[in-house]
Amino acid sequence: KNGIVRPKGYTVSFHANSSVEKFHFGQSHPMKPWRLTLTKQLVMAYGMHTAMDLYLTRAATREEMAEFHTEDYLDFLKRVTPNNMLLEPRLAQYNIGDDCPIFDGLYDYASLYTGASLDAARKLCNEQSQVAINWSGGLHHAKKTEASGFCYTNDIVLAILQLLRYHPRVLYIDIDVHHGDGVEQAFWSTDRVMTLSFHKYDKDNFFPGTGPLSSTGPENPLNPGAHHALNVPLHDGIEDEDYVWLFKQIVEPCVGAYQPSVIVLQCGADSLGCDRLGCFNLNIRAHGRCVDFVKRLNLPILVFGGGGYTPRNVARLWAYETSICIGCSEQLDEKLPAHTPALAHFAPDNTLFPPLSEHGRFENKNSRQYLWSLVEGIHKQLAYLES
C-alpha cells in the first residue's frame, strides 16, 4: 500500500497508451489486447507505478514506421477496414487471414504499440532510463511488407533501428515460445545486431517453422551478418531448471563474445506452462530469472512483451517482471493485493505464482544430452566471432 521505493541512480521507465487495450482481433482469436489492462492493474495494485517514470506514449507516425515497412504496405494498413476488405485485391499478398485479421482500428492499434516501443528506445538513447518497458510491444513476426503471426508492424525492428543511431552493437534476446523470425530476417546481413531466439522448433508443425540451430546468418563468410543469428530450437515440455540453465549457458558467452552496448529483451509469456498456444512447462519465477539474469549484466535494456495467450498468467508474469526490472521483486507479496480491480480473474488461489508445470500438459522431450548439444553448438558458433 505504501508503494515501492525508487532505486537510486537508476531509472526504469514504463511506456504505454491504454488505447491499445481496447482493440479486438475477433471472436475466439487468441491475441487479446485486454491482457495489458490486467497487467497494468497488477503493476499498480502492487504500487510499482511509484517506482518508475510513466510515459503516456503517442502513436508512431507513418514516417517512423516507414523506416522499416514499405509505403504500399503502410497505405494498405491505413485504408483497409472490415467493410472494404472484400474489395481489396491484395489481402493474400499482405498475409491477411485468420492469424492476422482485419479489425476496426487496425492501423491505430499497430501505430500505438509501435509508438510505445519507439518512445522506450529514445529514453535509452538519451540515457534518461536504464530499463525501458513496453508490454504492448514485442511483435516479432511482422515483415517489411507483410503481416505475420498476429503482428502487423515490427516494433522491435523499428526500436532497434533507433538504438543503432547511438549504439554500436545491439543484442536481441527472444524468450517467446515462437521463433523471432521477423527480427532475425531484418538484421540478417549486419553485424551490428546479434539475434538470439529460444523457441519450440518443429519445421512442419509449429509456427513459423524457422530457427534451427544451423540457421546462423548468411552463408557467405564475407557477409558481415555471418554467425550473428543464433537459434536455440527446443522440443515440448522444457522445465524451469533446464531452461534457466540453458539461458545462462548461452546468454553469458554471447555477451562476452559480442560485447553489446544495449540489450533488447522480448519476454513473450507463451513460453509459460498452461499457455493456450505454448508447449513449455515454465513457471513464472523461472521466466523471471531469465529477465533478472539479463538485468544483472548492467547494460541498458529495452523490455518488450510479445505472445501470451492465457491472460491471467500474462498479467502475473509481466507484473512480476516489472518488479524484477525495478529491483523490488522480494518486496512483492505472493498473495495478490486485495484491492486488485480484476481480482476475480486470479481466483481461486489469488497468487502471483500459481503452479503452471504440475498439470504436466507436455512431457519434457528435451534430454540433457540434447541441451548440451545446443550449448556446444552455440559456443562453436561464437568462436567465429573471436577471430
Ligand code: ZL4
Ligand atoms: C487463430 O480460434 O500456425 C485465429 C489462430 C483465429 C478464431 C477463428 C478462426 C479459426 C489458433 C490460432 C481458424 C483458425 C486457424 N481464431 C488458424 C498455420 C496456421 C494458419 C492459421 O506469440 N490457422 C498458421 C501463429 C500460428 C499458424 C502464432 C504467435 C505470435 C507470437 C508473437 C503466432 N499460426 C494454423 C492456424 C482462432 C485461432 C486459433 C493460431 N495461430 C495458433 N497458432 C497460430 O509469437 C505475438
Ligand code: CA
Ligand atoms: Ca523465441
Ligand code: ZN
Ligand atoms: Zn509467441
